[in-house]
Amino acid sequence: MSFKSGFVGLLGQANAGKSSFINALLGQKFLIVSEKRQSTRYRIRCVLTLPGAQIVFVDTPGLHKPVDKLSRYLIKQAYAALSGLDVLVYMTEPWGKLHEEDQKAFEHLKNFSKPILLLINKIDLADAATLEETTRAYRQTGLFREIIPISCKQEANLGLAANKIAELLPEGPKFFPDEIRTDRSQEFIIAEFIREKIFQLTHKEIPYSTVVEVTHMAEREDGELLEIFANIYVARESQKAILIGSGGKMIKQIGTLARQEIERFLGRKVYLDLQVKVHRDWNESEAEIVRMLDRVR
Ligand SMILES: Nc1nc2c(ncn2[C@@H]2O[C@H](COP(=O)(O)OP(=O)(O)O)[C@@H](O)[C@H]2O)c(=O)[nH]1
Ligand SMILES: [Mg+2]
Structure with missing residues (x-):
């Protein structure tokens, strides 16, 4: 089987658990995590090397209503990061319905030509019926190649999510040596x-x-x-x-x-x-x- 590789962006509202997801997959904390919104400010690349694939994750500042110049700038950066991606992972939470802010973000994604995968994080906080409703509501948008429920906290379905992401990548070389896990100093x-x-x-x-x-x-x-x-x-x-x-x-x-x-x-x-x-x-x-x-x- 040929090797797959590519750049994978994580997008979603502030606090969905994007940074937690990358940390959990890498098995070491590189990205900061906060209960407060908008803690991620920088575009940081983290590398997950699997036997048959290399996923270069790009953590971006989350989406949310801009309240000042700094947050406006950060949201602009998050959308700018979309170009040059091979796969987009959108992360949301089990709200039981399509969240209004997600719906707004999806307007920007309509013309995105690469595969988009939806992760519904924090399933440890939801009952089965709510999760089912959420899945149905998001599936109806027709945007997603796959929808995977996960919990970063309980480390549920993380390997499955990584494998699905890897499957969607194009064939390509190893961009980073195995031991490199982030591009930041x-x-x-x-x-x-x-x-x-x-x-x-x-x-x-x-x-x-x-x-x-x-x-x-x-x-x-x-x-x-x-x-x-x-x-x-x-x-x-x-x-x-x-x-x-x-x-x-x-x-x-x-x-x-x-x-x-x-x-x-x-x-x-x-x-x-x-x-x-x-x-x-x-x-x-x-x-x-x-x-x-x-x-x-
Ligand atoms: N209950 C629960 N909390 C989570 C989970 N994943 C992340 N969190 C929490 O959600 C908050 C936001 O996480 P963070 O990774 O900073 O979100 P980001 O803004 O999307 O990068 C933090 O308090 C995390 O501890 C999960 O699977 N379950
Ligand atoms: Mg973050």
Whole structure:
């Protein structure tokens, strides 16, 4: 049998579980996951190499109603990622009906010429009847080559989903060596873990106003610790005060959780130094948004 390979985009509303799905398939956490909407900001490629196929997943910012300049920019990026894909995976949840926001997204997909596969995630939260209704409602759109119910949480049907995706890929070469699982640097993933903890611990506009940049990573002289220095940029002085917290309590908590996550990822002890800086109104203009998001590579 010939080898198959290609680029597979994940699209769906914010919070459907797109990043969780890729992490679960790769068996290691590369992408941040959050209960809050719109945590994914970057187009990140993750590579799953199977015996007969290589799937290059492209995680995109989720779709949702744009509320400000940053979210408008992110939604534009999600649709821009569609060109150049071989297969599209649309992810939704068992709502029991066709969700209005999905319906709107499907308008954009009508002319998409490549196969689209629907994953109904979080089936651990739905009863059989609701799942059946959901499946029926989405099948009626006529958009999908396959509809697969999955649960990232319970790791249900994940292998099945991966195999179905692989089947839909064109014949092609191995783009990445077997051991490569993401196209992003360690610094990038570490910055993302810090951002994940900010999403977990802060509220309202704070998580959406931060950009994290790892500025320095070096072995400490005694060889025991890896020292990591990072800047957290916010858009206003008031946000800086909240992020630091009274007596530095908040930033300490973010640092502790981030350090643990980074240590799990690298499999070694690290020292993490976080500095909060103000880059005034960075999220107010598209030019500045692009510049700030580009700091992290
Ligand atoms: N109950 C349940 N929760 C899930 C499942 N998959 C993801 N989640 C949760 O849904 C939230 C959003 O997940 P995330 O992967 O960040 O979604 P994304 O915005 O589509 O990338 C997180 O709180 C996840 O833990 C699942 O199969 N079952
Ligand atoms: Mg995500």
